[in-house]
Amino acid sequence: MNEISSQVISSAAMRNDTRKANKRLTSLTNLPVATSNPPLAWDSAHGFAYPATPSDHPVWQLQTPSLILSPKQAVTNFKAIQQAFPYANVGYAMKSNPHPAILSALSRIDNAWFEVASKAEMEALKGLGVDGRRVFFSNPIKQMSHIKMAIEYGVRLFVFDSEAEVHKLAACAHLAGDEQLEVYVRMTVPHTGALWPLTHKFGVEARKAVSLLQLAQAHNLKPIGFAFHVGSQCTRPDTWAEALQTVAPAWKMAREAGIEVDMIDLGGGFPTRYTGPVPDASEVAAAVNAVLDECVPGVKRVFLEPGRGVCGSAGDMVLEVTGVADRPDGQTWLYVDGGFFSGLYEIPDGIRPAAQPIVREPRPFGMHTYRLAGPTCDSLDTLFEMRSPVELKLGDRIVLKSCGAYVYSVSSPFNGFDQPVVVTDDEWMIDMQQFAGIC
Ligand SMILES: Cc1ncc(COP(=O)(O)O)c(C=O)c1O
Numbered sequence: 001m002n003e004i005s006s007q008v009i010s011s012a013a014m015r016n017d018t019r020k021a022n023k024r025l026t027s028l029t030n031l032p033v034a035t036s037n038p039p040l041a042w043d044s045a046h047g048f049a050y051p052a053t054p055s056d057h058p059v060w061q062l063q064t065p066s067l068i069l070s071p072k073q074a075v076t077n078f079k080a081i082q083q084a085f086p087y088a089n090v091g092y093a094m095k096s097n098p099h100p101a102i103l104s105a106l107s108r109i110d111n112a113w114f115e116v117a118s119k120a121e122m123e124a125l126k127g128l129g130v131d132g133r134r135v136f137f138s139n140p141i142k143q144m145s146h147i148k149m150a151i152e153y154g155v156r157l158f159v160f161d162s163e164a165e166v167h168k169l170a171a172c173a174h175l176a177g178d179e180q181l182e183v184y185v186r187m188t189v190p191h192t193g194a195l196w197p198l199t200h201k202f203g204v205e206a207r208k209a210v211s212l213l214q215l216a217q218a219h220n221l222k223p224i225g226f227a228f229h230v231g232s233q234c235t236r237p238d239t240w241a242e243a244l245q246t247v248a249p250a251w252k253m254a255r256e257a258g259i260e261v262d263m264i265d266l267g268g269g270f271p272t273r274y275t276g277p278v279p280d281a282s283e284v285a286a287a288v289n290a291v292l293d294e295c296v297p298g299v300k301r302v303f304l305e306p307g308r309g310v311c312g313s314a315g316d317m318v319l320e321v322t323g324v325a326d327r328p329d330g331q332t333w334l335y336v337d338g339g340f341f342s343g344l345y346e347i348p349d350g351i352r353p354a355a356q357p358i359v360r361e362p363r364p365f366g367m368h369t370y371r372l373a374g375p376t377c378d379s380l381d382t383l384f385e386m387r388s389p390v391e392l393k394l395g396d397r398i399v400l401k402s403c404g405a406y407v408y409s410v411s412s413p414f415n416g417f418d419q420p421v422v423v424t425d426d427e428w429m430i431d432m433q434q435f436a437g438i439c
Contacts, residue, residue, distance in 0.1 A: 049362035050390035058430040059358055059397065064320040065338030067408055067420040068432055069097075071105035073314035074404070078106055081270060081306050084281035085288075088302040091115040091136055093268050094124070096307025096405045101424050102314065104128050115268075115305040119146040122153050132156075138227065138265070138305060140186045140202045144168055151175040159227050159265070161186040161204050163215060170219035180222040184263060185209040187228045187250060189243035194231025194269060195350050203228065206250035213259050225263035225301070226250060232308055233351055234269035235278050237287035243267075244288065248295040255298075263301040264292075270309025272402050275354050275437075281309065308405040315404025316432045317344075317353075317420060321396045322375060331371045334392055339374010340381040341414040343407030344400070352384050354437025358397040363390050372398075376415035387439050401437035 053059060062068070074097075082090050091113030092106050098121060106112050107128050114130060116122050117139035125135060132154025137147075140161040147158070151172055158169055160183055173181050188203030204212065213223035226247050230239045247264065254261045266288065271278035292299065323335035338344065347353075355372075368388045374381035392398075411419040425432055 048365045050357070050359060050365050052360055052362045053358045055360055058428050059318060059399070059435075060360070062318050062423065062428070063418075063421045064318055064397065065336075065342050065418065065420040066318045067343075067403060067422045068316050068318065068425055068428065068430060069099055069101055069311075069404060069408075069422060070314045070425045070432065071101045072426070074102050074311050075105050075109060077310045077313060078109060078112065078306075081281045081304065081309060082109075082111070084285040085302065085304060088266075088304050089113045090304045090306065091134075092310055093138075093305045093307030094121050095409060096268075097311040097315070097408050098124055099408050099422055100124070100128070102311055102404075106310070113303070115307075116150075116155075119143075119149045122146075122150060122155070126153055136265070136303060136305075138186075141165065142168065144172065147172045148175060151181070156180075156182050157224075158183050159186050160184075160212065160216070161202055161209075163212070166212065166215050166219055166221065169216075169221055173220060180220065182224045182263075183213075183216045183221045184223070184225045184227050184265060185212050185250075187226050187243075187247055189228040189230060189246045190239060191231035191234070192242070193236025193239050194234040196232035196346065198229045198231050206246075206253060209250045210253045210257060210259070213254055213261070214257060217259060223254070223259050223261065225261040225265070225296075225299075227265035227267060227303075229267035229305070230269040232269055233271045235271050237279050237284045240266060240269075240284055241287045241291045244291050244295040251296045261296075262299060263303065264296045264299050265303040265305065268305045268307050268309065270306040272308050272312025272405060274352055274402055312405040313402045315402070315407065316435065317342075317400040317403040317407070318358075319398050319400065321392050321394055321398065324392070324394065327371075332369070333373055334370035334386070335373050335375060336383075336398060337375050337417070338420060339376065339383060341374065341376055341378070341412050341417065342420055343409070343411035344374070344383060344403070345410055346406060347383050348380075353400040353402050355386055355388075355439050356399040356401070356435045356437050357388050357390050357392055357439070358399060358435070359390060359392075360396075365389055366391065368392065375417050378415070389439060399432070399435040399437070401435070 093115040107130050113134045115138045135155045136157040138159045186203045188199050191197040191199050216223045228243045319336040319338045325333045368391050370386045372383040372386045
């Protein structure tokens with residue numbers, strides 16, 4: 001196949017044919033082909049071929065597995081959420097990607113807040129000069145040493161959802177001097193349309209939420225409102241509205257009980273585009289705006305905690321093909337050097353990145369179905385079925401799109417395999433937009 005001598009078609013007629021072939025590629029893979037994709041190459045003997053990526057392209061120089069981050073994209077995504085919710089304090093859920101390049105880019109945005117769950121996350125923010133007053137501590141169950149550090153750092157906003165947490169917070173409250181710690185209760189809400197529900201581990205119902213706020217008040221903490229999380233990768237804007245409707249009775253009960261709640265935290269859940277369209281932040285805002293005043297009348301502060309919606313599309317992975325095998329199940333398995341334990345652990349739950357094969361020389365175009373799998377010996381380490389428009393071989397590469405969220409922070413060296421090397425698109429002068437993800 002290496003010997004295929006090919007040339008890029010230049011005549012208008014051929015360009016037209018190329019567009020048609022690209023369309024065919026789209027329908028075969030059922031995914032859009034970006035107009036920025038290189039044109040299909042033409043070979044007189046074999047017809048259209050899958051295009052090569054020249055060997056001097058930086059995508060070949062990267063060590064694999066690599067995660068290429070785009071802090072600029074994270075900033076764009078963050079600002080889009082701020083714009084959609086101009087009345088809200090938007091706090092980046094840094095668990096989704098705490099890489100310093102992403103954090104420092106976001107920390108320079110006007111009125112950027114951060115959501116944290118642990119001491120180490122706060123240390124990272126402190127190191128970047130982020131003011132503790134711009135941080136909310138949204139882990140409902142916190143360790144005492146983390147609460148103490150938070151207060152010393154200047155954090156005054158804490159989520160809770162149990163009596164035990166009230167006692168922990170109250171025991172540390174003196175560290176804030178004359179200031180009161182502001183506390184709000186995590187409620188359990190519907191998660192329809194979320195690929196990664198977060199409702200079972202945390203959250204309480206309305207009546208319990210109000211009695212927790214009363215307990216907090218009795219312990220000299222300042223109860224200010226409620227928080228929820230509709231679940232990660234939530235593709236249904238109405239779910240935020242339904243969550244607000246679930247909070248509404250608690251809001252009313254709290255006010256009737258004399259608790260001056262004035263704050264609602266709408267959590268995260270903003271989706272990233274993987275293999276299909278997703279609503280953008282303004283569609284979520286429209287659903288929220290339609291019910292906000294009715295559900296939480298008199299609300300003065302609105303918080304948001306997006307993670308994936310900020311960094312998901314700000315990172316792509318580059319993997320190399322390290323093995324191919326036909327298995328008794330009739331499937332051809334394609335092994336790559338990054339997988340479940342490299343941080344792609346959400347794939348079995350349906351969060352499946354779009355892929356783009358990268359080859360060094362033009363190859364005949366033709367559909368091949370592969371079962372993609374990671375490098376370790378664990379059978380958990382399988383990824384997804386991939387319909388590739390080209391046959392793949394050892395040494396070829398695959399770009400996985402939108403791996404910016406929950407990959408860097410979760411990857412492990414299990415079985416002795418390298419974790420992804422993290423680079424930024426700027427430092428590598430690589431434009432990952434040209435690999436749109438076609439299968
Ligand atoms: C409390 C809290 N806030 C925000 C987030 C961010 O969620 P997402 O990445 O879906 O926006 C999470 C994710 O686990 C969370 O637990």
